[in-house]
Amino acid sequence: MADLLPLEAHLRERRNSGHKLLVPYVTGGLGKDWAEVVRAYADAGADAIEIGIPFSDPVMDGPTIQEASEAALDQGANLGAILQELRDIDAGVPLVLMSYVNLVFHAGYARFAAEAIASNVSGVILPDLPMEELGEWEPFAKEAGLATVQLASPLTADERLARLCARSQGFVYGVNLLGVTGARTDLAESSTVLATRLKATTDLPVIMGFGIATVAHARAATVEADGVIVASALMRLRLDGAGPEDLGAHVAELRAGLDQPR
Amino acid sequence: MGDPGGTGRFGEFGGRYIPETLIPACAELDAAFREAWADPAFRSELDSLLTNYAGRPSLLYEATRLSAELGCTLLLKREDLNHTGSHKINNVLGQALLSKRMGKRRVIAETGAGQHGVAAATAAALLGLECVVYMGEVDMERQALNVFRMRLLGAEVRPALSGSRTLKDAINEAMRDWVATVETSHYLLGSVMGPHPYPWMVRELHRVIGDEAREQCRALLGRDPDVVTACVGGGSNAIGLFSGFAELPAVEMVGVEPAGGAAVGRGVPGIVHGSKSYLLQDEYGQVAEAESISAGLDYPGIGPEHAHLAEMGRARYEKVTDAEVLDAFQVLTRTEGIIPALEPAHALAWVLRAKDELAGKVVVLNLSGRGDKDVAQVADILDRADG
Numbered sequence: 001m002a003d004l005l006p007l008e009a010h011l012r013e014r015r016n017s018g019h020k021l022l023v024p025y026v027t028g029g030l031g032k033d034w035a036e037v038v039r040a041y042a043d044a045g046a047d048a049i050e051i052g053i054p055f056s057d058p059v060m061d062g063p064t065i066q067e068a069s070e071a072a073l074d075q076g077a078n079l080g081a082i083l084q085e086l087r088d089i090d091a092g093v094p095l096v097l098m099s100y101v102n103l104v105f106h107a108g109y110a111r112f113a114a115e116a117i118a119s120n121v122s123g124v125i126l127p128d129l130p131m132e133e134l135g136e137w138e139p140f141a142k143e144a145g146l147a148t149v150q151l152a153s154p155l156t157a158d159e160r161l162a163r164l165c166a167r168s169q170g171f172v173y174g175v176n177l178l179g180v181t182g183a184r185t186d187l188a189e190s191s192t193v194l195a196t197r198l199k200a201t202t203d204l205p206v207i208m209g210f211g212i213a214t215v216a217h218a219r220a221a222t223v224e225a226d227g228v229i230v231a232s233a234l235m236r237l238r239l240d241g242a243g244p245e246d247l248g249a250h251v252a253e254l255r256a257g258l259d260q261p262r
Numbered sequence: 263m264g265d266p267g268g269t270g271r272f273g274e275f276g277g278r279y280i281p282e283t284l285i286p287a288c289a290e291l292d293a294a295f296r297e298a299w300a301d302p303a304f305r306s307e308l309d310s311l312l313t314n315y316a317g318r319p320s321l322l323y324e325a326t327r328l329s330a331e332l333g334c335t336l337l338l339k340r341e342d343l344n345h346t347g348s349h350k351i352n353n354v355l356g357q358a359l360l361s362k363r364m365g366k367r368r369v370i371a372e373t374g375a376g377q378h379g380v381a382a383a384t385a386a387a388l389l390g391l392e393c394v395v396y397m398g399e400v401d402m403e404r405q406a407l408n409v410f411r412m413r414l415l416g417a418e419v420r421p422a423l424s425g426s427r428t429l430k431d432a433i434n435e436a437m438r439d440w441v442a443t444v445e446t447s448h449y450l451l452g453s454v455m456g457p458h459p460y461p462w463m464v465r466e467l468h469r470v471i472g473d474e475a476r477e478q479c480r481a482l483l484g485r486d487p488d489v490v491t492a493c494v495g496g497g498s499n500a501i502g503l504f505s506g507f508a509e510l511p512a513v514e515m516v517g518v519e520p521a522g523g524a525a526v527g528r529g530v531p532g533i534v535h536g537s538k539s540y541l542l543q544d545e546y547g548q549v550a551e552a553e554s555i556s557a558g559l560d561y562p563g564i565g566p567e568h569a570h571l572a573e574m575g576r577a578r579y580e581k582v583t584d585a586e587v588l589d590a591f592q593v594l595t596r597t598e599g600i601i602p603a604l605e606p607a608h609a610l611a612w613v614l615r616a617k618d619e620l621a622g623k624v625v626v627l628n629l630s631g632r633g634d635k636d637v638a639q640v641a642d643i644l645d646r647a648d649g
Contacts, residue, residue, distance in 0.1 A: 055548065056425060056548040056549045057425065057430060057431075057434050057534055057535070057549050058434075059281070059434050059437045059438060059441075059535075060281050060438075060441065062438070066424050070424065070425070073548065078546040078548075079546055079547070080546070101279060101533050102532050102533045102534055102541075102543070102547050102549070103546065103547040103548075105531075105532065105533050105538075105547070106530075106532060106543065106546070106547025107546075107547065127281050127282075128279045128280060128281060128533070128536075129279060130278065130279070130280060130281070130282050130285055132269065132277070132278050132285070133277050133278065133279055150282075151281070151282045152282060153281070153282040153283040153285075154283075155282075155283055155285075155286045155287075155444070155445075156282060156285075156286070157286065160285075164282075175281075175282065175283065178283060178441060178442050178443075178444060178445070179438075179441055179442035180438045180441060180442065
């Protein structure tokens, strides 16, 4: 396993030791104490933490993450400041940045990759950089040792899914449904179908996201998949005033739910 | 201006920067358009609608009084005389036919000033398609009459409430709708922007403007123009005109942007709404808000092929102020009895300013839309100036 990037090595080890993976999300720069939220997630048993870089035009995001992004930008959040704060966090679990590609392109691919690594980031999710366009970024990520996570959709055809999994690093992000991010009442039926297809295609950790809000969703999604990403449900609480402790408690609940024997 | 191929690249610009969920739909659209565009039956159905429904060919009118004042020969390509009052009808008829051909009975559109939204709602009514139009809340207030028009035509108009609540946010909302409904909906995008194949497909659907103008100019004057010019927001009417002249190296091509939304003039390369192009943005890469008197040009980006034409030096891009635009709007109205939309008044504003440079030359200007929609707004502004 020595040649694996740290993100993948960590997630594989956790999975192989019998854990379902939990990856909570926080919008970078949302509230002065957002970095405390990262620590609280880690303390509550997160296996990795996704940090969103707020963008002016988040086309893959539903109302909650849009609101969180706008609020963070209004508070002056920017990529440089978020990376700066991450330098001082020793979360003990891998940090993964989620950013729309323009922020990365604008910063400069080489510079962004180097600064992300220097800020203890081990992977990136770029939802508007599909495989077709990955070539302009991938060499810089590889050079820096940063994992680039690919997203798979329920509409991704089998042949493409295999190529996508082969290209993904760290884990593969299964998008549960057709639509944008945001809490839903029920777990989408397409979630299990995609998770099953992904598990049949790759040995990478398969982590599902979009619409996962509750312990019940998380447990249902991980019957097939290796783990879940929870974003909007946590950011809704954050926007309604939840501090690091409250959010940590919520993640601890999800952790306990996932760890319950089946 | 050729085929950008499967990757949709115009030099370094263009591409397909979209979520994985939309990849199959864009691939399907690319294939469907290639096939339809090469199919004589599709072309003849579209041509028939353009002739019998939209009123093509549009006139190329020699503006003799204004020409005499300026000391050049100014020819106006009268896209304002098309059904629905702008060039937008060319694109929507093509895409609505294509949507039916692909078996998608629902179309999604974005609109700024309302011209594309009205055109899309019109094509949907004509062809029996369900139509949802996203429009920034701010623009809905500025263009209330067009909102009512779209609703009369049977379209559902949904406000975009996030961000600057203008055109770019309407595009965001349209893309969010499309991600959720992509199996049954076609995104009827209104300009030469977005992921491949849109910049290419929309250009091909507007190519008729330039092809007609070239032949009409030859018939009228027995020669080609020295300069062709058009306003540029996303840039669809300009690219339509330019595509008829790009292969003629002696013809100069000039795109005119609003000073407050000049993506070529003030932008740097960026990636938003599916393609790489020039983009107004802040120091961190957050997309900036364009500001101009014309809602139709309030877009911080520009179609990727324009970025390429600018980079190669094949077209040049000028910018004009709101004050110059208001002046041009009134000049054309009073000297020719034609009330232009504020968008093409930008191109005219540049012609008025470049009078000396254009002396003795033949200039074709794309009069891309009529000004009825803007009359109330202009009245407000002029009243304020008088008061």
